[in-house]
Amino acid sequence: MRPFDFAPLYRSTVGFDRLVQLLDSVSGPDADVPAFPPYNIERMGESQYRITMAVAGFSQDDIKIEVKEQSLTIKGEKKPEDKERQFLHRGIATRAFERRFQLADHVEVTGADMKDGLLHVDLVRNVPERLKPRTISIGNGAPKQIEAQAQSSV
Numbered sequence: 001m002r003p004f005d006f007a008p009l010y011r012s013t014v015g016f017d018r019l020v021q022l023l024d025s026v027s028g029p030d031a032d033v034p035a036f037p038p039y040n041i042e043r044m045g046e047s048q049y050r051i052t053m054a055v056a057g058f059s060q061d062d063i064k065i066e067v068k069e070q071s072l073t074i075k076g077e078k079k080p081e082d083k084e085r086q087f088l089h090r091g092i093a094t095r096a097f098e099r100r101f102q103l104a105d106h107v108e109v110t111g112a113d114m115k116d117g118l119l120h121v122d123l124v125r126n127v128p129e130r131l132k133p134r135t136i137s138i139g140n141g142a143p144k145q146i147e148a149q150a151q152s153s154v
Contacts, residue, residue, distance in 0.1 A: 036097055037076070047125040051101065056117040057094045063119060067109050072101040074121070106131075 039053040055063060055076060064075045078094040104125070112121045 036093060036095070037099070039099065041101075044122075047127075049107070049123040049125075051121040051123070053099065053119045053121070054117060055114070055119045057092045060114055063114070065109070065112055065121065067103075070103045070105070070107075072103055072109060072121070072123075074099045074101075074119070 037054050039051060042050050042052070044050050051072075051074075053074065058076050058078060062076055062078050064077075066073045066075070075096075075098045077096040103123070106127050107123050107125050110122045110124050112119065114120070
C-alpha cells in the first residue's frame with residue numbers, strides 16, 4: 001500500500017513529471033532495493049560530493065561508470081576465472097551489481113579513482129552564472145537621461 005497518491009500533481013503541473021516520478025519511486029517499499037555493494041555519499045565542500053563504494057574483489061576493468069542525462073550508473077561484473085578454485089568459505093562477494101544514482105540539476109561527475117578496494121566517484125555542482133543569485137544595486141532615484149545625438153542640418 002502506497003501512502004501517497006501523486007495523481008493530483010500530474011493533473012495540475014506541467015513539466016514536473018520527472019520530479020513526480022522520482023518521488024513516486026523513492027516512496028515505494030525498500031524490499032527490492034539492493035544492499036550490495038555498500039556505499040557512502042559525503043559532502044566534501046560547498047559544491048563537491050563523493051560517492052565511495054566498497055568493491056573488494058573487483059578490478060578497474062570489471063567496473064563501468066556511465067552518466068546519462070541525470071542518472072549515474074555504476075556496474076560491476078567479474079570476468080570468469082580461467083582456473084577452477086575450491087573454496088572452503090567464500091565471504092567476499094563477486095556477484096555482478098548495478099547501482100543507480102539520480103543526479104540533481106547541474107551536478108557533474110568530475111572523476112573516479114579506485115584505491116584499497118574502494119571506488120571513489122567525485123561530483124561537483126556547477127550552477128551557471130545566470131542562475132546564481134545576484135545583487136541589484138538601487139539607484140539614487142534620479143532618472144537617467146539618455147543624450148540624443150544632435151543631427152546637423154545643412
